[in-house]
Amino acid sequence: MTPEDFDTLVRSRRSVRGYLPTPVDPARIEAALQTALWAPSNCNVQPWTVHLVSGERLRALGRAMIEAAQTGRPHPDVPMDTPYLGIFRERQIGSAKALYGAMGIARDDREGRAAAFLRNLDAFGAPHALFVFLPEGFGTREAADLGGFVQTLMLALTAQGLGSVAQGALSLYPDIVRAHLGLGVGPQLMVGIAFGHEDPAHPANAARTDRARLSEILTRHD
Ligand SMILES: Cc1cc2nc3c(=O)[nH]c(=O)nc-3n(C[C@H](O)[C@H](O)[C@H](O)COP(=O)(O)O)c2cc1C
Numbered sequence: 001m002t003p004e005d006f007d008t009l010v011r012s013r014r015s016v017r018g019y020l021p022t023p024v025d026p027a028r029i030e031a032a033l034q035t036a037l038w039a040p041s042n043c044n045v046q047p048w049t050v051h052l053v054s055g056e057r058l059r060a061l062g063r064a065m066i067e068a069a070q071t072g073r074p075h076p077d078v079p080m081d082t083p084y085l086g087i088f089r090e091r092q093i094g095s096a097k098a099l100y101g102a103m104g105i106a107r108d109d110r111e112g113r114a115a116a117f118l119r120n121l122d123a124f125g126a127p128h129a130l131f132v133f134l135p136e137g138f139g140t141r142e143a144a145d146l147g148g149f150v151q152t153l154m155l156a157l158t159a160q161g162l163g164s165v166a167q168g169a170l171s172l173y174p175d176i177v178r179a180h181l182g183l184g185v186g187p188q189l190m191v192g193i194a195f196g197h198e199d200p201a202h203p204a205n206a207a208r209t210d211r212a213r214l215s216e217i218l219t220r221h222d
Pocket residue numbers: 013014015016017095120165166167168169170191208209
């Protein structure tokens with residue numbers, strides 16, 4: 001593999017938010033997960049446990065989370081209330097504009113935005129989703145390890161020709177997820193990853209994000 005091949009792989013991954021219902025060949029899912037095992041982590045502790053939920057089990061979980069969203073407030077294991085200010089807010093708005101623009105949802109269309117958000121909880125209709133947990137007692141340092149695991153996995157899925165999207169939204173109702181998966185209290189739900197075959201006709205998949213220039217994030221000390 002050349003550096004250019006790797007660059008192409010990284011740049012061809014993008015968030016997919018509309019899927020065909022066709023299940024993915026289990027061998028391809030297994031292959032992507034086998035690759036993701038090789039993500040690095042602090043002291044090689046590999047602080048991730050992953051639950052793969054598919055088909056009707058995923059739809060049932062989605063229905064339960066959507067009902068919870070319509071009747072109460074989220075209670076994520078890790079609070080999701082950090083305000084994004086300044087340049088971070090600008091970038092957040094940029095990604096929202098790209099998504100809602102592609103879907104034809106106006107800025108003041110609160111109902112449209114709410115409906116678009118709820119699609120998150122059904123994993124955007126994907127046939128599969130992975131729920132990524134951090135063991136009890138682990139915190140920010142180990143959560144950084146999870147970021148590497150998630151990106152490695154999404155790149156492996158991209159290499160398999162599959163679409164994926166990381167979803168903090170799938171961690172908003174951890175008690176419901178734990179109950180559906182038969183888990184006790186303890187493992188912290190950090191993020192979900194919906195994946196499957198992309199529906200090329202879904203308008204959400206026309207969204208494209210940009211990135212900061214290198215000079216905006218890098219300080220050189222020669
Ligand atoms: C940890 C994490 C959580 C995310 N949560 C969500 C989410 O809940 N819903 C969603 O639609 N996109 C979510 N995203 C996708 C980001 O919006 C997306 O990665 C970003 O806008 C850049 O776009 P790209 O993935 O197409 O390059 C998440 C991404 C990451 C890395």
